[in-house]
Amino acid sequence: MDWRVKASIQKVLSTFSLGDKLNHLGSRLMNPSYMQQKLQYHINEALIHLRRLDKCGFRLGETDTFLELGTGYAIVESLTMTLLGVSRVVTVDITKDVKFDESMAYLNMLSENHVRLLASHSRYNEEEIWRRINDLKASASMDDFLARANITYIAPYSVADLRPYADRITVCYSQVVLEHIPEPVMWDIFGESRSWLVPGGYHSHIVNLTDHFRNPGFFRDNRITDVNFLKYSDQYWNAWCGNDIAYVNRLRFPFYVRMFNELGFTILDIDKQKDRDRMNTLLSDAEIHDDIKSKYDKAELMDTLWVQRFHMICQKSGADVRQHA
Numbered sequence: 208m209d210w211r212v213k214a215s216i217q218k219v220l221s222t223f224s225l226g227d228k229l230n231h232l233g234s235r236l237m238n239p240s241y242m243q244q245k246l247q248y249h250i251n252e253a254l255i256h257l258r259r260l261d262k263c264g265f266r267l268g269e270t271d272t273f274l275e276l277g278t279g280y281a282i283v284e285s286l287t288m289t290l291l292g293v294s295r296v297v298t299v300d301i302t303k304d305v306k307f308d309e310s311m312a313y314l315n316m317l318s319e320n321h322v323r324l325l326a327s328h329s330r331y332n333e334e335e336i337w338r339r340i341n342d343l344k345a346s347a348s349m350d351d352f353l354a355r356a357n358i359t360y361i362a363p364y365s366v367a368d369l370r371p372y373a374d375r376i377t378v379c380y381s382q383v384v385l386e387h388i389p390e391p392v393m394w395d396i397f398g399e400s401r402s403w404l405v406p407g408g409y410h411s412h413i414v415n416l417t418d419h420f421r422n423p424g425f426f427r428d429n430r431i432t433d434v435n436f437l438k439y440s441d442q443y444w445n446a447w448c449g450n451d452i453a454y455v456n457r458l459r460f461p462f463y464v465r466m467f468n469e470l471g472f473t474i475l476d477i478d479k480q481k482d483r484d485r486m487n488t489l490l491s492d493a494e495i496h497d498d499i500k501s502k503y504d505k506a507e508l509m510d511t512l513w514v515q516r517f518h519m520i521c522q523k524s525g526a527d528v529r530q531h532a
């Protein structure tokens with residue numbers, strides 16, 4: 208199906224306040240295993256963050272506070288982090304989409320296998336994880352759930368809401384969120400992040416650089432490539448996708464390297480990923496619109512065009528870098 212069909216639907220939905228929720232409900236209804244898949248996905252992704260952080264020298268301690276950018280519809284990734292032993296997770300989003308009944312449904316889906324997996328990477332043993340899960344099952348409301356889980360959920364948020372966390376965040380992480388943030392907002396968030404992070408604190412971000420109209424699903428456009436959206440001018444792209452539901456910033460890999468470097472972070476590790484199953488015919492330089500090309504050195508843009516997704520770990524530099532146990 209032509210990507211403009213999905214873009215048109217998203218554009219219409221975005222014009223009324225319940226549009227994004229309907230879009231989400233549609234995804235859930237069209238896939239009966241949606242919640243099971245989401246649960247497994249978030250558990251896996253939380254483990255991926257911790258594994259890569261571990262590789263970079265981070266060791267989870269008893270008092271670590273993590274900050275998640277872009278909660279989305281499920282509290283699962285923050286919950287997973289707390290079950291793995293993170294003392295508190297502050298999770299923020301520009302829209303408030305987490306629901307109590309869905310959070311309880313995810314909680315009730317946690318099985319012996321999930322808990323065994325969590326315990327094999329957690330500061331807690333299986334018994335303690337079950338004790339925490341069972342305590343959460345007695346929650347009477349979303350606020351009660353969040354309090355019992357040691358999660359602070361701020362949505363909608365602004366960077367000013369994070370100032371009370373100055374020098375308290377050990378790890379700031381995100382999961383397919385940065386590509387949805389406009390460039391000036393990104394500079395603002397990551398500039399401010401230098402004050403939230405403890406000395407030696409980390410950023411761990413997983414970013415999806417692909418044209419999202421290639422994502423699997425009923426509305427997938429099978430005729431386009433993962434970089435199709437780079438063909439269009441900003442004006443054309445924004446006319447179709449400049450709305451709250453469909454927005455992606457189209458920034459390419461070298462942008463993120465440049466931003467973290469310019470803000471003084473030390474990049475410790477980058478995992479650039481490409482899925483063999485996806486259609487990867489790349490665009491020639493001539494096919495990429497000047498609005499995109501003008502932001503990059505030609506070689507750095509073309510040499511990294513293949514990167515579909517990446518996971519980057521950065522560290523707040525400084526003489527006073529915290530020593531992890």
Ligand SMILES: C[S@@+](CC[C@H](N)C(=O)[O-])C[C@H]1O[C@@H](n2cnc3c(N)ncnc32)[C@H](O)[C@@H]1O
Pocket residue numbers: 276277278279280281299300301302381382383384387388392
């Ligand atoms: C594709 S969803 C990912 C949600 C979640 N991390 C996940 O993996 O399911 C992108 C999320 O980024 C959020 N978002 C967009 N701009 C943001 C910003 N400036 N700060 C934090 N989150 C933002 C959106 O509201 C949305 O929930």
